Amino acid sequence: MIKKSTFYFLILFCLDVFANDKFPNLLFLEDKQQSPPADLGVVKWLSGHWRGEAFGGIIEEIWSPAVGGSMMGAFKLVVDNRVQFYEIETISEESGTLVFRLKHFHRDLKGWEEKDKSIDFFLVKVSDNKVYFNGMTIERISNKEINIYVAIENNGSTTEEKFTYKKVK
Numbered sequence: 001m002i003k004k005s006t007f008y009f010l011i012l013f014c015l016d017v018f019a020n021d022k023f024p025n026l027l028f029l030e031d032k033q034q035s036p037p038a039d040l041g042v043v044k045w046l047s048g049h050w051r052g053e054a055f056g057g058i059i060e061e062i063w064s065p066a067v068g069g070s071m072m073g074a075f076k077l078v079v080d081n082r083v084q085f086y087e088i089e090t091i092s093e094e095s096g097t098l099v100f101r102l103k104h105f106h107r108d109l110k111g112w113e114e115k116d117k118s119i120d121f122f123l124v125k126v127s128d129n130k131v132y133f134n135g136m137t138i139e140r141i142s143n144k145e146i147n148i149y150v151a152i153e154n155n156g157s158t159t160e161e162k163f164t165y166k167k168v169k
Helices: 004-022 040-046
Strands: 048-054 057-063 070-079 082-094 097-106 119-126 130-133 136-142 145-154 157-167
Touching (some): 040 070, 040 136, 057 157, 097 130
Antiparallel strands (some): 048 057, 048 157, 057 070, 070 082, 082 097, 097 119
């Protein structure tokens, strides 16, 4: 007979395994886990103009070099030669670590999020070719190719989406 504590451990272990299978390229901060120390040097390779395909259209990201403790980015999705939405993004050094923030905008630049709200991704881990934020991973494949993985919620279900980019400039 299995002890009660062993049973609970097996349930938690199975839930963890299933979560990792559902989001194989993402990491999430554990309850009360602190972000590790990091600076913008770990993402300086992101600077530049990137283009790929997703959601039935063309995706673009343009990232500035680090200045003033932050990098600034812009995202655009174009389907059937029509802009679907934009994002403005920042990766900032804060309290000795990194925070990735974004805001969405309709094609007419009316915001999705409330005026003083943003979507914040806190740093989880940095490895040789990946920077893991809470629910988002930026992966450097080469100097000319990156992947970005994001947990996207839609109608109560969360999926891992992959965005593959090639460097334009």
